[in-house]
Amino acid sequence: MELPEAKQKFIEAWGKLGSEWGINRTMAQVHALLLVTSTELTTEEIMESLSISRGNANMTLRDLMGWGLVEKLHKAGERKEYFFADKNTWNIARQVAKERRKRELEPVMKILDELVKVKGDSKDPEFATFNKSVTDINKMAKNVDKTLETMLKAEENWFWGSIFKMFK
Amino acid sequence: MELPEAKQKFIEAWGKLGSEWGINRTMAQVHALLLVTSTELTTEEIMESLSISRGNANMTLRDLMGWGLVEKLHKAGERKEYFFADKNTWNIARQVAKERRKRELEPVMKILDELVKVKGDSKDPEFATFNKSVTDINKMAKNVDKTLETMLKAEENWFWGSIFKMFK
DNA sequence: ATAAACTTTCAATATATTTTGAAAGTTTAA
DNA sequence: TTAAACTTTCAAAATATATTGAAAGTTTAT
The missing domain is CATH 1.10.10.10 (Winged helix-like DNA-binding domain superfamily/Winged helix DNA-binding domain)
Structure with missing residues (x-):
């Protein structure tokens, strides 16, 4: 080619x-x-x-x-x-992560924080289901957010090195 | 509310x-x-x-x-x-990761593998730039791919536990 | 001041994506 | 069978998104 x-x-x-x-x-x-x-x-x-x-x-x-x-x-x-x-791939990834976090993850987290606070009768299956889903998704969102934060601060080698440690 | x-x-x-x-x-x-x-x-x-x-x-x-x-x-x-x-948030994340990996990452990786093979005069700045960008992006794609693979195999606690170790 | 060189804007247009709904298809019970 | 209950299909319509291009705006040199 x-x-x-x-x-x-x-x-x-x-x-x-x-x-x-x-x-x-x-x-x-x-x-x-x-x-x-x-x-x-x-x-x-x-x-x-x-x-x-x-x-x-x-x-x-x-x-x-x-x-x-x-x-x-x-x-x-x-x-x-x-x-x-900028031709540095790591910078590109970080920049994209940074922007999407700000533009998309942050607004959703704000709504989730509101929804987690909604009170109801825990005997009511509808409330229980709503509450569990929203709480779980909120936790995952926070995990993703923290991971992105780490990524934004990190040096490329350190970051991928840490990821690789996961393979043992 | x-x-x-x-x-x-x-x-x-x-x-x-x-x-x-x-x-x-x-x-x-x-x-x-x-x-x-x-x-x-x-x-x-x-x-x-x-x-x-x-x-x-x-x-x-x-x-x-x-x-x-x-x-x-x-x-x-x-x-x-x-x-x-399925209300299990971890399953949802894995399922989405699995599908998008198959539908989007795999086809792109196939093309990148082709493009990395393209030969040219390394004295030519146009070729050198092309080659560096494609090679770097290919490496990052492979890293992402491996991380996703790990995620797909992993148990939730193990996975987020590993991510958290990154904060030391 | 003027005009050339260049950049920005945005209403109109084109394209792409999503949605509808009625008809066709399928399954089940009697 | 038949017909009722339900699901699927897909061409047409609606909606959303992206693109154009000409006019307006800006900057710089003279």
């Missing part, structure tokens, strides 16, 4: 994975493109390369910057903005 | 979280409804309770059974099918 075809395959695969995980396909594709490109790219080049419109490219790049996955730089004497992605 | 309102809130929250993670909202809501209901429910009751059509209820329940999150049972002397959800 030649490099351009391989890049194309990577962009497609990353786009598909992204869309399966609630990240818009174009956003994942722009990210993928920047990951496999050694130079910084302009909006123009990204539009061209992925056949997307200016508006789409602009919004997507802003989103990616909002996620902390892409940065822009200005070259001396030029007015165009150049974009590049 | 009263129980019916609390159930409603839970169903909404679970539906929202699901849709942010690539699981269709209705599917997550039906699952949530079954999680907080002590009795088995018929298609009719689920349709009624969530205001969804028969077709939608039927397809969603089949999907949930496909994910291994819901089962049906037949009551003696009755023709209707009754549905209920």
